[in-house]
Amino acid sequence: MPRRTICPTYLVAILFALFAALAPLPAQDAAARLDAVKEFQRFFRKEKSEALQVEAILTHLKGNECVPAAEELIRLLRHPSAAVQQAAMTVLATYNDPKTYAAWIAELPKAKDPEQQALIVKVLGRAKIKDAVPAIETVGGDAKAGPVLKYECARALQAIGDAGAAGLLGALLGDKEPQVRIAALDAVGALKRVEHGKAATSLIGAAEWQVQAAAVAACAMVRPQEAVQPLIDLMRKEGRMRTECAEALFRITGFDFGVDPERWQEQWNQLTSIQGWRIPTEEELAKKAESRKKSDAFYGKKEERKEFANIPTTSTNILFVIDVSGSMDDLVAEVDKFQGYRDRRRFTVVQAELLNAIDSLTPETNFDILAFATDVSAWKKRLVPANVVNKDAAKSHVKSLKPIGGTEDQNAALAGMAGAANLEAGKTNTLKALMYAFGVDPEKPIKPVVTGFDKNAIKSPLDTVYFLSDGRPSVGKIIEPLEILKEVRKHNEAFRMVIHTIAIGDFTKDFLKRLAEENGGVFVDLGR
Numbered sequence: 001m002p003r004r005t006i007c008p009t010y011l012v013a014i015l016f017a018l019f020a021a022l023a024p025l026p027a028q029d030a031a032a033r034l035d036a037v038k039e040f041q042r043f044f045r046k047e048k049s050e051a052l053q054v055e056a057i058l059t060h061l062k063g064n065e066c067v068p069a070a071e072e073l074i075r076l077l078r079h080p081s082a083a084v085q086q087a088a089m090t091v092l093a094t095y096n097d098p099k100t101y102a103a104w105i106a107e108l109p110k111a112k113d114p115e116q117q118a119l120i121v122k123v124l125g126r127a128k129i130k131d132a133v134p135a136i137e138t139v140g141g142d143a144k145a146g147p148v149l150k151y152e153c154a155r156a157l158q159a160i161g162d163a164g165a166a167g168l169l170g171a172l173l174g175d176k177e178p179q180v181r182i183a184a185l186d187a188v189g190a191l192k193r194v195e196h197g198k199a200a201t202s203l204i205g206a207a208e209w210q211v212q213a214a215a216v217a218a219c220a221m222v223r224p225q226e227a228v229q230p231l232i233d234l235m236r237k238e239g240r241m242r243t244e245c246a247e248a249l250f251r252i253t254g255f256d257f258g259v260d261p262e263r264w265q266e267q268w269n270q271l272t273s274i275q276g277w278r279i280p281t282e283e284e285l286a287k288k289a290e291s292r293k294k295s296d297a298f299y300g301k302k303e304e305r306k307e308f309a310n311i312p313t314t315s316t317n318i319l320f321v322i323d324v325s326g327s328m329d330d331l332v333a334e335v336d337k338f339q340g341y342r343d344r345r346r347f348t349v350v351q352a353e354l355l356n357a358i359d360s361l362t363p364e365t366n367f368d369i370l371a372f373a374t375d376v377s378a379w380k381k382r383l384v385p386a387n388v389v390n391k392d393a394a395k396s397h398v399k400s401l402k403p404i405g406g407t408e409d410q411n412a413a414l415a416g417m418a419g420a421a422n423l424e425a426g427k428t429n430t431l432k433a434l435m436y437a438f439g440v441d442p443e444k445p446i447k448p449v450v451t452g453f454d455k456n457a458i459k460s461p462l463d464t465v466y467f468l469s470d471g472r473p474s475v476g477k478i479i480e481p482l483e484i485l486k487e488v489r490k491h492n493e494a495f496r497m498v499i500h501t502i503a504i505g506d507f508t509k510d511f512l513k514r515l516a517e518e519n520g521g522v523f524v525d526l527g528r
Helices: 008-021 032-045 050-061 067-074 082-092 098-108 114-126 130-140 147-160 168-172 178-190 195-205 209-222 226-234 242-251 263-271 282-294 347-358 390-399 407-414 430-436 482-495 510-517
Strands: 306-308 311-313 317-323 366-371 376-377 464-469 499-502 523-527
Touching: 008 195, 032 050, 032 067, 050 067, 050 082, 067 082, 067 098, 067 114, 082 114, 082 195, 098 130, 114 130, 114 147, 130 147, 130 168, 147 168, 147 178, 168 178, 168 195, 178 209, 195 209, 195 226, 209 226, 209 242, 226 242, 226 263, 242 263, 242 282, 306 347, 311 499, 317 347, 317 430, 347 390, 347 499, 366 390, 366 430, 376 430, 430 464, 430 482, 464 510, 482 510, 499 510, 510 523
Parallel strands: 317 366, 317 464, 464 499, 499 523
Antiparallel strands: 306 311, 366 376
């Protein structure tokens, strides 16, 4: 029997997963913790492999919280490797003893390096250190504070769950930088700071759609009555915000008129003419929400809108992401469920659904199509208008697509033509397909980013993604579904895209369901 060999990269991945999953036993005393730090320093200085450096962080410093360990980890937040940075931040988030951070909290307002301040604030937020709130308010409210620092201060207050006593969030709502306003709005909504309802309402009319989205979401949480009219006015404009406005209006008033602004206006005029009318309490709203759920009165279902695989949208900036990996050439199992298609291949079903979706696009819509397997291939370099010419061209493009490494290619491989079959190109690179929406290629070297602040996010017009796949991620920089979810969360915090997901086939669907739920989307299971 021939001897089997194990790829070194694969072995490192196994070791990394093992050490990441098994948290080390807590050190018994201060001396043991210091020994762990010294052992880490000896190992890290001589080890050049990124995977083993990450392993060292997780094995030596996780579970050994102390000031020297925290010092090492904070230093590593400026390491040139993004993976090392992420590992350091992951471990720091488990250090939650205020004593560990006491010196940094005291020095934070005195620090001269704004980037270092932003880093420390981010760490304090991730670790949920309540003792740090006054210092965070001080540095965030400083007249010299830059946008990155103010952004991280707002995020940290939200993570800690304490808005503080100095009114920093209110001040940040008026900041000139859109990303700072977004972070402040998110914190106001998450912490339900009703005193900022008026300021949040004023941002519903912001120039940037991402700020609008954050303002609408915040108003849905703090429920200011004065937000009703601006929400109705925003609903009159084309785009994704119509759906968000409808949900926010329901959250504030308890009424449900879908995305029909005229019906909302008529009802609102009647309500404001009633002396003593008030918005419902949270308890009353909860009962109305339960009633709506039971009656399946989906707030946009009444209107005729664009949809893909039974997921409706009012968005005017859409990216369709379609899986063309080899498994899409497999036959569907539930024959009765897929009547009316020209054959039983999964891709045939998806192709037909996408062609129907393109037909439903209205002229004010901009769209693009991304096909993915091992690599990604975009139809256009940017979103294009859904006029007659572009829709016809898009349908021709979709009809020309076929699964890579499907049945024909597999037969060719069996016949000895493996090179021509190119089965390696027909795997499922889920991460690369999702990161395309954020303008990121995960397989290219990237400059490590130590904070979540991203100026490019505001420049993106794309606000809605339809992501369809039948297979488990099988190739790419990251293939573990939970890690892919983490990457998407990290980027989408700034981009604020809605990601709808559609599953077909036997793939365990929890991943796609969570992907939709965590990014404001809808999950649809087409079937097996």
